[in-house]
Amino acid sequence: xxxxxxxxxxxxxxxxxxxxxxxxxxxxxxxxxxxxxxxxxxxxxxxxxxxxxxxxxxxxxxxxxxxxxxxxxxxxxxxxxxxxxxxxxxxxxxxxxxxxxxxxxxxxxxxxx
Amino acid sequence: xxxxxxxxxxxxxxxxxxxxxxxxxxxxxxxxxxxxxxxxxxxxxxxxxxxxxxxxxxxxxxxxxxxxxxxxxxxxxxxxxxxxxxxxxxxxxxxxxxxxxxxxxxxxxx
Numbered sequence: 001x002x003x004x005x006x007x008x009x010x011x012x013x014x015x016x017x018x019x020x021x022x023x024x025x026x027x028x029x030x031x032x033x034x035x036x037x038x039x040x041x042x043x044x045x046x047x048x049x050x051x052x053x054x055x056x057x058x059x060x061x062x063x064x065x066x067x068x069x070x071x072x073x074x075x076x077x078x079x080x081x082x083x084x085x086x087x088x089x090x091x092x093x094x095x096x097x098x099x100x101x102x103x104x105x106x107x108x109x110x111x112x113x
Numbered sequence: 114x115x116x117x118x119x120x121x122x123x124x125x126x127x128x129x130x131x132x133x134x135x136x137x138x139x140x141x142x143x144x145x146x147x148x149x150x151x152x153x154x155x156x157x158x159x160x161x162x163x164x165x166x167x168x169x170x171x172x173x174x175x176x177x178x179x180x181x182x183x184x185x186x187x188x189x190x191x192x193x194x195x196x197x198x199x200x201x202x203x204x205x206x207x208x209x210x211x212x213x214x215x216x217x218x219x220x221x222x223x
Contacts, residue, residue: 042147042162
């Protein structure tokens, strides 16, 4: 299995632009998580899905952030409009229903100038 | 490569007891260390974040310490409650790489 796939790996954009991050979970996993990592705040859970349904989005910082999971093999995290303080590494992780270990993707490093 | 170990792997205590969870890491060149809680079916919940320049952090009944030179951190839980039952994970960060520990499964018995 290729593991969790994220794209792009790096994104540089200007303030005010829309940014879309993509994630393909491991086949057969039914839970998907979006995290954000910064040096100051560490790793923070933004939102997670079970069976394509958003379960808890309390970690989403504000309305500029939205996430979707249209099917079991694809999810997006969108920021519109982006701001410099959104600069961070965004991780996607997936988990099978029977276990607790999460498998992380390589992350997307986002820089908003 | 950084290796993060947590001891014990499982712990069962009666309600009201104070307890300590341990985390050790092999490479002391870390930016920060973070303690998480994981409940079945849910995502990771961040409990405490200790930057490399800090020695400890406190939040409510939780206190986490960091001794970077010896590669150790402890999470102290005071007056444990059944609601504290969960798996506790520590993670260290170096650059944008983070490494999770093996986890401690805690059960607090009413």
